[in-house]
Amino acid sequence: MGSVKKRQQDATPFRDYERQIRQQFTEIFARSGFDAGRDIAGIILNRWGHAYLSPAPGFFFGRDGKPAPSDVLRTAPFGRISFANTDLAGVMDHRYSILEADRAVAQLLDQVLSE
Numbered sequence: 592m593g594s595v596k597k598r599q600q601d602a603t604p605f606r607d608y609e610r611q612i613r614q615q616f617t618e619i620f621a622r623s624g625f626d627a628g629r630d631i632a633g634i635i636l637n638r639w640g641h642a643y644l645s646p647a648p649g650f651f652f653g654r655d656g657k658p659a660p661s662d663v664l665r666t667a668p669f670g671r672i673s674f675a676n677t678d679l680a681g682v683m684d685h686r687y688s689i690l691e692a693d694r695a696v697a698q699l700l701d702q703v704l705s706e
């Protein structure tokens with residue numbers, strides 16, 4: 592049953608998604624003046640499943656003696672920019688986006704408070 596449903600989802604053509612998105616936007620926003628033909632320049636559809644991660648070599652532990660990119664981005668802010676997203680954890684889950692954001696904001700606050 593699960594695999595049948597998955598095959599149906601994989602086989603849904605782009606035009607079906609596009610039509611449904613245009614219809615839903617029209618139902619929601621038409622009363623405010625929205626016109627799908629005029630206001631939508633294009634729709635990009637990414638089929639990106641829940642919890643999908645495709646790490647490149649070195650993603651988790653670094654490569655050729657160099658640290659992992661996520662370690663570089665997490666260690667300290669770059670000026671007043673600090674990075675926060677699930678990708679840094681390598682666990683595609685909303686909890687990690689929150690934990691990473693908490694860490695990034697704390698780093699910036701530490702920096703601002705110590706200036």
Ligand SMILES: Cc1cc2nc3c(=O)[nH]c(=O)nc-3n(C[C@H](O)[C@H](O)[C@H](O)COP(=O)(O)OP(=O)(O)OC[C@H]3O[C@@H](n4cnc5c(N)ncnc54)[C@H](O)[C@@H]3O)c2cc1C
Nearest residue numbers: 639640641642675676677678682683684685686687688689
């Ligand atoms: C289909 C699907 C189902 C999921 N289901 C679950 C679930 O049930 N439970 C769960 O815990 N997690 C789920 N996840 C994972 C969860 O949604 C993500 O891990 C989480 O949203 C990632 O948060 P983030 O802040 O790291 O990135 P995002 O939520 O992707 O936020 C990044 C933001 O940056 C914006 N952005 C990108 N580039 C730029 C730019 N150049 N300038 C300005 N803004 C930019 C994007 O538009 C986006 O709003 C699911 C993911 C998918 C795809």
